[in-house]
Amino acid sequence: MQSHIMKAAVLYELNKPLEVKEVEQPEILPNEVLVEQDSTGICYRDILTQKGFFPRVSLPIVPGHEISGRIVKKGDDVRGFNVGDRVSSLIYVPCGKCEFCLSGSENLCPYKKTFGEMMNGAYEKYINIPEISLVKVPDGVPAPDASIAACVTGMIIHAISRLGKLQQGQNILITGAGGGVGTHAIQVAKALGAHVIAETSSPWKSEQLYHLGADHVVTGKEFNKEVKDLTGDGVHVVLESVGLPTFERALRSLRVGGRMIVIGNVDPTAVPLPLGLIILKGNTIKGSISSTKEDVSKALELNKAGKVHSVVYKTVSLSEVNEAYDDMLAKRSVGRIMLKL
Ligand SMILES: [Zn+2]
Ligand SMILES: [Zn+2]
Incomplete structure (x- = not known):
């Protein structure tokens, strides 16, 4: 050739x-x-x-x-x-x-x-x-x-399933849910049987996020209060894909023993980290990078099953x-x- x-x-x-x-x-x-x-x-x-x-x-x-x-x-x-x-x-x-x-x-x-x-x-x-x-x-x-399958769907599976240990029936908050990652994260979380709260700073995207499977959409600046109202005690897992604009509110959305998985950062400025909050609630923050071949295979299986498109x-x-x-x-x-x- x-x-x-x-x-x-x-x-x-x-x-x-x-x-x-x-x-x-x-x-x-x-x-x-x-x-x-x-x-x-x-x-x-x-x-x-x-x-x-x-x-x-x-x-x-x-x-x-x-x-x-x-x-x-x-x-x-x-x-x-x-x-x-x-x-x-x-x-x-x-x-x-x-x-x-x-x-x-x-x-x-x-x-x-x-x-x-x-x-x-x-x-x-x-x-x-x-x-x-x-x-x-x-x-x-x-x-x-x-x-x-690798950058988006597999990366989300790695973050919320392998690291976040999201289980059927648990609550997840997805920040930046209207973006390229968030729109697919909603579908993956639903495929895992979770209850999904989608956060977006663009309220006009709400209808499409519901259409993708979100159970609730929150759009306010203090969205953690909306999350508390919806869940009573906060979410089990946060998928944080934005960084500085949402990080602290996302952290305050976690319930006791909750897990925040950080996958994105649109702004290199350091985020405020209220240590007392993490200690008192026993929360964890984990970074997640990319995906493995096993994650990519799982992503393609979800595509084949029609659960994620x-x-x-x-x-x-x-x-x-x-x-x-x-x-x-x-x-x-x-x-x-x-x-x-
Ligand atoms: Zn990519
Ligand atoms: Zn190596």
Whole structure:
């Protein structure tokens, strides 16, 4: 096969718009496959990368890490996958050898390399992926669901199920519920049998959040009081995906023995941490990063069962990527903006 010349959206300089350029696809290595993508998700993380929040970014870079598609070529050392297989990829390449990789917590691998940050990512039609990052996609899973299985659905499963230990019948508060993460978190929490309270600072999104399965939507600045009124004693789990604007109110929404799982931070300013509150209520705060291959498999099973579907706000072309970033920054979008490749 000839090497591909293809269009890619490229970040050349921090805080500057992306540029669509022709790039040459490098030849795959023996441990890699070449994946042909149909589309990819635009993630808030890509905007944070553009803004310089990730100091390890190596410029110029093709951003994006929400990768799925069909294998069109494979290297000689690839054993578990074949040409024609549908796959989803982790958002990173783990080392495969450290204590975290060997114990099924490859999301914590200190040597992992993230697509779109340290290696070229998904804002291009063809992408080389090492076998160690791949998960097979079961039949019947729609393409956008497969694209966001690692970054969104699997990451949520890791946070609220594996770390948050959310059980059937328990209450969960999801902050920033109108965003790309929150709209899917509502569905995952409902699939786990939880009672879901969705928080959004954009009240016009309420109707859609109910439609996705939220039992209650809270929109006030002091939403913790609404949560207390709804639950009596607070929620078992908070999925905190915003950071400074919601953190303290979210913490005050927890019941005794509650768990807050922090997965997002839109503002690098430190948050106030009322220690007395944590001590007296025996609450825990845990950070959660990304997903493992097991989480991605669970995500794809929920997609296959029809319990979780991707919420796509709109699909745009590569040349419209900068406008899509503006839409996300202005909170105009409900759910994911997909990039057609
Ligand atoms: Zn993402
Ligand atoms: Zn590792």
